[in-house]
Amino acid sequence: MPRLLVEKGPDRGKSVTVTVGGQIVAGRDKEASLQLSDSMASRRHFLIASKGSIFGLKDLNSANGTLVNGRKAEGAHKLAFGDSIQVGETLISWLADETGDKHGGLIGQQIGGYRIEERLGRGAMGTVYKATQLSLGRTVALKVLSPDLVKDEKFCEMFVKEARAAGSLNHPNIIQVYDVGDEDSNYFFSMEYASNGSVLEELTSVKGIPMPRAVKIIKDACTALDYAERKGLVHRDIKPDNLMVTEDDSVKLGDLGLAMSTQELQAEQDGVFGTPHYIAPEQAMGKPIDHRADIYALGATFYRILSGKTLFTGATVKEILKKQVREAHKPITDHLPDCPQAIARIIDRMLVKNPAERYQHAAEVMQDLVDWENLATRKAATAGAAFAERPSRLSPDSSQELYQVKQRQKLILAGVVALVALLAAAASIYYFVFMDSTPATNNDSVIAVNNTNSAPSNNSPAGELPKDVRDADQAIRDELNIANFQVETNPERRDYDEAIARIENALATHTKGSAEVRKKAEDRRNELIALRLAMSTSAAGVAEEWETTRRDSVALIKEFKYAESGKTIDAFIKKHENTTNEEIAKIVELAKGYFDGTHGVEVQTQIDTFRKEAQRDMEAALGLEPTPRVARVEEILGRVRAAEQACDDDYYRKTFTELGDDIEKKLRIFRNQAGTAERQALAEAFTRASASLQTVLLGCRQDIARGDFKNVEKRLTDWEAADPDFAAHKGSDTFKPITEDIARRRDQTALEHRALLELVNSGALPDILQTSKVLKTHPWPQHVADFLGGAQAFIALDVESRIAADQWTLTVFLDGKPARRKASDIDTPGERAAVADAIAHLLEHHTGALDRLMQPATPGDPPALVGVFAWMGELNAFEAAFPLIGHAWRNTTADGPARAVVREYYAWGLLGLANALNAKGDSTGARAKLTELETKFADTRANKGRK
Numbered sequence: 001m002p003r004l005l006v007e008k009g010p011d012r013g014k015s016v017t018v019t020v021g022g023q024i025v026a027g028r029d030k031e032a033s034l035q036l037s038d039s040m041a042s043r044r045h046f047l048i049a050s051k052g053s054i055f056g057l058k059d060l061n062s063a064n065g066t067l068v069n070g071r072k073a074e075g076a077h078k079l080a081f082g083d084s085i086q087v088g089e090t091l092i093s094w095l096a097d098e099t100g101d102k103h104g105g106l107i108g109q110q111i112g113g114y115r116i117e118e119r120l121g122r123g124a125m126g127t128v129y130k131a132t133q134l135s136l137g138r139t140v141a142l143k144v145l146s147p148d149l150v151k152d153e154k155f156c157e158m159f160v161k162e163a164r165a166a167g168s169l170n171h172p173n174i175i176q177v178y179d180v181g182d183e184d185s186n187y188f189f190s191m192e193y194a195s196n197g198s199v200l201e202e203l204t205s206v207k208g209i210p211m212p213r214a215v216k217i218i219k220d221a222c223t224a225l226d227y228a229e230r231k232g233l234v235h236r237d238i239k240p241d242n243l244m245v246t247e248d249d250s251v252k253l254g255d256l257g258l259a260m261s262t263q264e265l266q267a268e269q270d271g272v273f274g275t276p277h278y279i280a281p282e283q284a285m286g287k288p289i290d291h292r293a294d295i296y297a298l299g300a301t302f303y304r305i306l307s308g309k310t311l312f313t314g315a316t317v318k319e320i321l322k323k324q325v326r327e328a329h330k331p332i333t334d335h336l337p338d339c340p341q342a343i344a345r346i347i348d349r350m351l352v353k354n355p356a357e358r359y360q361h362a363a364e365v366m367q368d369l370v371d372w373e374n375l376a377t378r379k380a381a382t383a384g385a386a387f388a389e390r391p392s393r394l395s396p397d398s399s400q401e402l403y404q405v406k407q408r409q410k411l412i413l414a415g416v417v418a419l420v421a422l423l424a425a426a427a428s429i430y431y432f433v434f435m436d437s438t439p440a441t442n443n444d445s446v447i448a449v450n451n452t453n454s455a456p457s458n459n460s461p462a463g464e465l466p467k468d469v470r471d472a473d474q475a476i477r478d479e480l481n482i483a484n485f486q487v488e489t490n491p492e493r494r495d496y497d498e499a500i501a502r503i504e505n506a507l508a509t510h511t512k513g514s515a516e517v518r519k520k521a522e523d524r525r526n527e528l529i530a531l532r533l534a535m536s537t538s539a540a541g542v543a544e545e546w547e548t549t550r551r552d553s554v555a556l557i558k559e560f561k562y563a564e565s566g567k568t569i570d571a572f573i574k575k576h577e578n579t580t581n582e583e584i585a586k587i588v589e590l591a592k593g594y595f596d597g598t599h600g601v602e603v604q605t606q607i608d609t610f611r612k613e614a615q616r617d618m619e620a621a622l623g624l625e626p627t628p629r630v631a632r633v634e635e636i637l638g639r640v641r642a643a644e645q646a647c648d649d650d651y652y653r654k655t656f657t658e659l660g661d662d663i664e665k666k667l668r669i670f671r672n673q674a675g676t677a678e679r680q681a682l683a684e685a686f687t688r689a690s691a692s693l694q695t696v697l698l699g700c701r702q703d704i705a706r707g708d709f710k711n712v713e714k715r716l717t718d719w720e721a722a723d724p725d726f727a728a729h730k731g732s733d734t735f736k737p738i739t740e741d742i743a744r745r746r747d748q749t750a751l752e753h754r755a756l757l758e759l760v761n762s763g764a765l766p767d768i769l770q771t772s773k774v775l776k777t778h779p780w781p782q783h784v785a786d787f788l789g790g791a792q793a794f795i796a797l798d799v800e801s802r803i804a805a806d807q808w809t810l811t812v813f814l815d816g817k818p819a820r821r822k823a824s825d826i827d828t829p830g831e832r833a834a835v836a837d838a839i840a841h842l843l844e845h846h847t848g849a850l851d852r853l854m855q856p857a858t859p860g861d862p863p864a865l866v867g868v869f870a871w872m873g874e875l876n877a878f879e880a881a882f883p884l885i886g887h888a889w890r891n892t893t894a895d896g897p898a899r900a901v902v903r904e905y906y907a908w909g910l911l912g913l914a915n916a917l918n919a920k921g922d923s924t925g926a927r928a929k930l931t932e933l934e935t936k937f938a939d940t941r942a943n944k945g946r947k
Contacts, residue, residue: 707823
């Protein structure tokens with residue numbers, strides 16, 4: 001008979017059957033068939049009814065809506081067995097029968113190399129199973145997407161992409177994603193199995209988590225968030241459900257890296273991603289968020305696990321979100337009066353509404369918690385316990401270790417182990433009651449209980465023991481307490497090993513301890529060694545030793561230590577094979593059977609799995625572009641070579657060697673392909689950048705012609721910043737011609753500016769009287785006279801001392817009246833040519849003018865005359881300018897420092913003059929100039945680039 005089972009939330013475990021032809025109502029109403037205590041459930045939240053064998057769900061206009069398989073239920077929704085129903089924080093499964101929660105669905109089936117053992121729970125995205133990865137024999141958590149989501153191809157693509165990316169995250173406090181795939185329409189990913197469930201489950205069982213445990217949880221979470229921040233990831237949904245607890249009670253953050261696919265799913269529900277009780281105000285308002293939103297959510301989690309209460313309550317999601325944004329939360333001390341003020345302040349700062357005033361980094365939260373623990377340690381010696389449940393005189397770290405040891409308590413083997421446990425307990429009682437019953441000289445007993453606010457008395461004479469000795473004694477006692485707690489509460493062989501190692505480490509570390517305390521520690525260590533020996537000779541001890549040996553053997557196989565793995569088992573067999581104990585003999589036979597059969601299979605399975613993974617990764621690499629393909633294959637090869645090097649068995653090492661050699665051959669091919677592709681891509685990038693730069697350089701020449709020298713630099717700078725090809729390759733040799741062109745353009749602009757200043761400041765340009773004398777014998781050319789307004793016009797040139805938008809101004813004097821024209825006002829090619837012709841006319845006929853300009857404007861420059869020529873060339877006045885560069889060329893010595901530069905500009909003058917003559921129809925003259933260029937200046941840029 002179908003039924004509803006509450007999988008998650010305050011009513012976890014409740015269930016109700018639904019008869020064919022019947023109906024049920026779920027909600028907070030006392031009369032509801034399935035009564036829910038979730039604060040976000042309405043009195044009558046949803047209805048399930050059947051028509052024949054078909055069952056449907058209908059939301060009863062609830063305040064917060066009902067989600068089926070992660071999507072809001074609109075109207076009547078046909079149910080299928082396995083569907084997930086969500087009301088607030090409550091998750092409910094629709095199951096086929098009474099056993100559906102244990103044995104239905106995929107239990108017992110295999111998917112993608114995983115055998116599904118049991119269902120762990122449900123979520124909006126699907127079902128989580130406990131499964132065994134057959135290739136490695138390890139237990140994993142396997143999340144299988146719900147059938148509704150599998151139909152959404154876009155969602156599945158996003159899910160697979162994010163799961164693969166999440167698999168690359170590796171941190172001790174983050175649940176590791178192992179694998180992702182799909183098989184027979186089942187999309188799944190496997191991840192690390194957290195055997196102790198979630199922090200929410202831990203909280204549900206105790207109502208409020210003790211302070212030391214809560215601090216440990218938040219510190220572990222901070223470590224994970226610090227890693228996430230460094231990776232540029234925002235979790236977006238921090239809450240107790242997503243903090244998973246491992247076998248050793250460490251806390252690991254789940255679903256990191258899977259935020260976007262989950263966000264996509266939840267966006268369909270209400271447009272806001274995150275859980276209302278933990279969501280940051282900026283996230284609730286739909287604003288952009290960063291890692292500080294996770295700090296707020298972790299603060300809300302800290303508040304909840306200490307107090308058992310959420311920050312805010314409300315009848316609807318909207319009401320809770322409004323409170324998150326607008327209202328201040330109740331102080332934690334209202335719920336937990338004995339909460340230390342420092343912890344309350346840490347929580348309050350994590351929960352500041354404005355992200356800028358909140359903790360900025362998870363590492364800061366961690367540091368404040370550590371500082372508080374350190375302060376508690378210092379106070380513990382005089383002010384009693386800093387932790388509510390910590391034995392006095394233990395440091396916070398030692399207290400935490402005691403807590404962790406307590407959490408690792410397990411059922412132990414029966415029989416002889418029970419006897420050994422009694423012996424251990426008796427020895428511990430003897431140790432505590434008798435060995436430490438006499439007053440210690442410094443009043444520091446191994447377990448000191450102080451129920452008053454006064455500090456422990458000290459009856460020792462002042463200065464009897466130095467402070468460093470007292471500190472060392474206390475540290476040894478702390479470690480001794482923990483060691484005794486371990487063997488007293490969990491008397492298994494490995495706990496004896498840990499306890500003995502702890503005492504030995506304390507003795508080695510704290511060498512300044514007093515002889516009395518050190519002797520007590522040494523005596524206790526020797527007792528534990530004797531007890532461990534007694535345990536190891538029992539059948540139960542041997543059974544535990546075998547399990548430890550087998551686990552160690554499997555771990556060595558994973559590290560490719562096949563020979564060492566075999567030796568570990570062989571050593572166990574040889575150690576116990578001559579036993580006369582029947583039970584131990586059975587264990588030895590079991591070990592021999594494992595060694596002769598299973599061990600070799602496990603080794604070969606691990607090798608086969610490794611090889612298949614490498615081959616699968618190689619196949620995936622083929623779909624990448626050449627360069628990333630090489631990087632991926634290099635990583636695969638590195639993995640294989642590392643396995644080859646780690647392998648300690650010559651026979652098996654050959655497999656890795658052959659696999660590596662095969663990958664290396666392919667890598668050489670891929671590198672050649674990548675090199676060719678890179679060269680081709682670089683050549684294409686150069687072609688694009690060159691064409692783009694030529695457009696910019698043309699604009700620069702037009703700027704110079706307009707007199708706007710200032711805009712030249714802006715064009716170049718903007719292009720350098722904006723052109724993607726140049727930005728990506730400017731440091732390569734291929735792009736060197738481009739960087740040289742840019743540098744030459746900058747140099748030429750500066751040269752022209754300095755040359756114009758020299759032109760007006762050196763006296764090369766004649767004044768009015770000198771111009772009058774020149775014009776008597778060499779009147780203006782007609783087109784110049786027309787431009788100036790008359791044959792008796794005089795000119796003066798003014799040049800700005802700094803690079804400017806209007807670099808120069810021409811003043812024309814006619815009939816004694818000056819007329820000023822800025823460079824930008826002279827805007828036609830004919831007028832610009834007339835300006836150049838006028839200046840060239842005066843320079844050619846004013847005595848000594850050209851020679852004055854043969855001096856450089858600045859030391860290291862070519863002659864200033866070259867810069868004047870270059871400026872006239874940019875005005876496209878090569879006929880007027882050519883005599884100037886000709887003079888410079890003829891009067892520059894062959895071995896002079898400026899010869900090479902002048903030669904390049906002279907070649908440019910030949911090319912420009914040839915083009916000007918050709919434009920006038922003088923092809924003969926043009927041909928003569930080109931012939932001179934080709935024969936005498938073939939190696940110049942002007943000749944090489946003219947085509």
